Amino acid sequence: MTAITVGEHWIETCDGTLFAQDWLPPSVQGTPIILLHDSLGCVALWRDFPAQLAAATGHRVIAYDRLGFGRSAPHPSVLTRGFVEAQAQQEFAAVLHHLGVDDFIVFGHSVGGGMAIACAAHFAERCRGLITESAQAFVEDLTLHGIRAADVQFAAPGQLVRLTRYHGDKAEWVLRAWVDNWLSPAFADWSLNASLAKVHCPLLCLHGDQDEFGSVAHPRRFITLARGPSVMRLLTGCGHVPHREQPDVVLAEVQRFLG
Template structure:
């Protein structure tokens, strides 16, 4: 089995430090690294075994980072703006790209991280060689909002916030409110990624669970329909919102074949 080494980085930004980790397989090919963009409650640690598995399977370096306010990164100084998804390209990711010298990259985004990956691919053009979206949202759908409301009720039960505190520490309540309050805000109701998708030129792969509790197949369908470059989608049977855990082998096979 190919050995994979890890290295950690701290990245300074105008608003605080970001934490990042990179997984490098032995004899890694000279190919663009895969940058992972986490979901609304996620962080580097919550990718669990997947980054190492992807590095080993693809032969590429894999990089993940905690956005400001999440995981081991510094606390976020404010509430999220309506444009927080698109803005990540010129904020946290731009700082990561400069610090690690990423001339080329593959963007892989899960859930809201998929929207951020779209924004990065659109903003940096030819530097983004390929884009993988997993359970990503292209617009605000009733199913997404229903899933968020259900999750909010779950976290209100005794002891449930400890699940977030394990990964985000004293930032956990901000993490939850940033997700719930932003998406449920009337000001966010007409948000979508259509303008960014029109600028995508790189190949796009959309993976989506058929039982995704936070979005229907309308999302990958819209990504594929709106993207300016070559695009394809794969619906995963018996799979919910986290394919890289629920269907890890299938996700790895799909992504590696796409990148090859």
């Protein structure tokens, strides 16, 4: 792999400190790609993918832990309806400002994909491309079934340790922020329809045909409602984490999209 330089950044916000990393190929080209993690994720759980993405594309790649996750500060409260859309105006905006990023490409996985749509909508004049991976456009029975099953699994003795490795003593908050929000009656009619109508940049939707947390109805909603040129790629034999399950396919699709 091309030699990649990795940097660490600590970003102060009014609610706490964010941790971010960036990956720089030897000869940086194009617009920075900003990664937004999933509901249980963090920078560390992207594993080798950011470096692979930087090497494959030549772009600077940036990822950060949202408040409450990974190496960032604890979240000051609980998440409520609207937390997906609010990411654009809060932590994402702080990352852009601190790292001196003007135009950007945003790449989000799962709920991070929903946040990526909100960022592309809020910063429509600055977003040059949007990539969603296994993202949810609305609350679907399949999504709720997967979350309930995961909640039962994490309740078994020793299972929460899997999250503690990455989130420390914030692990219980991370789990409840995911489960309790999605299963809340107040969240039942949530959707990204309003944000999608404000997206004008090119859009790539990646979705596994075996995704246990969402059907193909989600990427179809994205490409139907977004206003810019859009393409959907359904990945055969792939579940909810394409960048881990089929990294070569994901990298090739991103290269094609950027090219």
